[in-house]
Amino acid sequence: MMYSLNEIEAHARKAARGGGYDWGVAEEAGKAVRWLVSHGLNGAAALATHLSVMAHDGPPQALDGVWTSATGALCPLTAGVTLNDCADRLNAMHEQAMRDVTQPLLVVPFAAWAALHIKAPLTVVWDSVRATTNGYDLHIQGSEDDLNTPQTSALQCVIAQGDHALVAPALRGAFSTEVWDKLNTFAQRTYAPATEASRLLGAGAGVTDND
Amino acid sequence: MRIQTKRSTSIAKRDPATVMRLSRLGSFHQSRLSFMRILTRRMTDENWTFSRPVFEFDDKGVGYAVYCAHTPDRTYSLVAFGHDLPAEQRSDRVIAEAWDSTFTLFDGVPDAADIQRLRQNIPLQEAGRVTEKELSVSRANRSVRLWNHVVSALAAGVQPDRQEVEKVGYLMRTTAVYGSGKLGAADHEMIADRPECAAPFQIEMLSVFLTRTYVRDLVQHVADLRGGEASVKLDPTIGRSLGIGNSTGLGMAPFLINHPMLFNNWIAAREQAIAIVRSLPDAAPTAVQTFRELLTRSLISADVWHSEHPIQIEKLRELRSDLSKLADHIALADLQTAHPWDRLYQWAESTLGEDAQECLASLLLEPYGALVDPLADQMSDRNTQAFRIDGTMRVGELHTILENAYDWALDIDWSQQQQCARAWYVSAEKLEPRLGERFEEPVEPYEQPLAPGRDAAALFDDLKVEDKDATLAAFLLAHPQHRHSVRRAQIVGQAPYAEIRDNTIGSDLMPIDMLRCKLSFFGATHFDPRSDRWVRICMFGNAPYPEELATSDEFWPYSAMARP
Secondary structure (H helix, E strand, O other): OEEEHHHHHHHHHHHHHHOOOOHHHHHHHHHHHHHHHHOOOOHHHHHHHHHHHHHHOEOEOOOOOOEOEOOEOEOHHHHHHHHHHOHHHOEOOEOEEEEEEEOHHHHHHHHHHHHHHHOOOEEEEEOOEEEEEOOOOEEEEOOHHHHOOOEEEEEEEEEOOOOOOOEOOOOEEEOOHHHHHHHHHHHHHHEEOOOHHHHHHOOOOOOOOOO | OHHHHHHOOOOOOOOHHHHOOHHHHOOOOOOOOOHHHHHHHHHHHOOOEEEEEEEEEOOOOOEEEEEEEEOOOOEEEEEEEEOOOOHHHOOOOOOOOOOOEEEEEEEOOOOHHHHHHHHHHHHHHHHOOOOOOEEEEEEEEEOHHHHHHHHHHHHOOOOOOHHHHHHHOEEEEEEEEEEOOHHHOOOHHHOOOOHHHOOOOHHHHHHHHHHHHHHHHHHHHHHHHHHHHHOOOOOHHHHHHOEEEEEEOOOHHHHHHHOHHHHHHHHHHHHHHHHHHHOOOOOOHHHHHHHHHHHHHHHHHHHOOOOOOHHHHHHHHHHHHHHHHHHHHHHHOOOOOOOHHHHHHHHHHHHOOHHHHHHHHHHHHOOOHHHHHHHHHHOOOOOOOOOOOOOOOEHHHHHHHHHHHOHHHHOOOOOOHHHHOEEEEEEOOOOOEEEEEOOOOOOHHHOOOOOHHHHHHHHHHHHOOOOOOOEHHHHHHHOHHHHHHHHHHHHHHHOOOOOOOOOOOOOOOOHHHHHHHHHHHHOOEEEEEOOOOOEEEEEOOOOOOHHHHHHOOOOOOOOOOOOO
16 A cells, blocks of 8 residues: 555654654654655564564663663664764764664664764664665665564664665655554554543534534 | 845844744734745746636536646646535534535646546545545535525526625635645655745645635536526626635644744744845835735725634724724824834834734735745745754753743743643544643543643753753653653754744643634634634635736735725
């Protein structure tokens, strides 16, 4: 099914919020899924799966050193936003390594935004995957299975080396209605159940809207 | 070069602390920079042409039509479907499921297969699905009273009663115009590089402009079928006075908060325009003449502006009184020398209420199209990176931004119930945005992030104990709940008009202030609140129809018609 990028972003934002993230993180989760889907990647499916099984994922414990979670696996969204926040730490001498990251694909857009900050392309490396981005465009190499792996033991974000044939994003996105519906089960949690009182008062009816 | 010299003694833009209060935003008026006027200017300047390749309706208005707008480079088509709507289903609420007419603005000229696809989806609105060929989806309901009156009159061979027409102002009102990717339509990014789409909401405005023509044609068609030989053509003067109504509910209020950079650009463009005109050292007699004439027309417009809402009645009383004072003042004032417009504005600031001040601020721009109109190009949001948090910013710098831009919020005791009495939420029922009572309804778990002041104050509290030289990255890792507010604060740090500087969840909040602000940028007139949270307006009232664009003047929003 084809979706507009605004639809995808809004749906993913609501799903992340419904899945328990603070609004600020959820807003970036929406942008991240939009970014991935615009590059033809399974960002929506990655978020849907992540929200379904994330119970034990945690944020990085500290900014210095290799990022690990106190609870086992590292959450790609909290690790992702932190990667963007620490963009200035990324340089030729310093890469950012992470351990046991779930849905590593979701980290890539945050590396893109870090690349915008340092005005230099970054490469996110895990398993056989090397995803290089200048913030907007993307070059991917590696196996499809590794790209969509539910978890990787080690991920690094490094300054890109050499030239890459970067591909510009598309202006529409496609994924299955099953993924949309799965995200929707989380998005629904942000909606208040309708009551007769809210139907009458909440939107300010009370005088006739017919004339 | 002369303009450069004139601008050298420049008056600064008005302080955001003054402009961004809700009572002032809720007093805004349309201006040269309103989106409807940007569109009609372009259509006139570029000699757009219009055609109506399809128009097939029965005497109940059931059928479909296609209206094409031809720009120098491409064609946009409004596809309109007319329906026979049972009276009990007619509602302006988002929760409605059927309408008198439904529309889409199509990118290009639709072929038979497109029409077939649209016929299966557009009448369903939110329950349907469109593609990247569609740029907007909208619907409209009749003003049954005026529709029936006009059809009966024309069918019987007489013109409708002017007072009846004036009381309502429109034959149909739109109840939603969805653009920018909604329901599967094209995202704005797909068309953003087209010159006619550079200013905000141009697609939506074009859709409404063509809808107005459709409504005029349909009412005539139905009257002709009913009256046969006896029917007459609608008096063009009456036709011209008719706009398209619009019912706007709470959905628009969150828009202003959810698009801070875009909102900043709207306000900043108008403020820049006001500052440019106030900075002029003198005024040419023709400029003064234009100003005087449009003030007179504004007085008439205020006079024919009706509302039954107590707050609006009081605002209108004050506006009419203030505009009379302004008229008396300029009858004697020197408007030609010694920074006349700045002196006039300062006089108004100390003498008149906010509604008249804002009416004046918009009027000041009217004689100066060459100076003001280019600012329209700055009103869109092309900064796709603004959402990105700069985690390398020092805590101390964010602290300073908060003290400057949210000082009003830091002074509020947010633990008091009346300061946070309301909560914005989205209902599971057709996803209608609503405003609930935090302490009376179980809505808080569903609260939307639409209280920037409260949230900035909480951020400020937690920042107090942080090392001022530390970066935000560590703070945000420990306090992810503040990410939303840090983003907003960083945006307002570079875009001072991005934030409403008022409490958006207090017990005395009037959401209609936010609605009026947004609608004034659309170019709406005659705001008629129907409660504290929805408002009816008129769009394109007195505007030229497509065939009148070439011969009409650009000051069409200013009523030329005195009370009958």
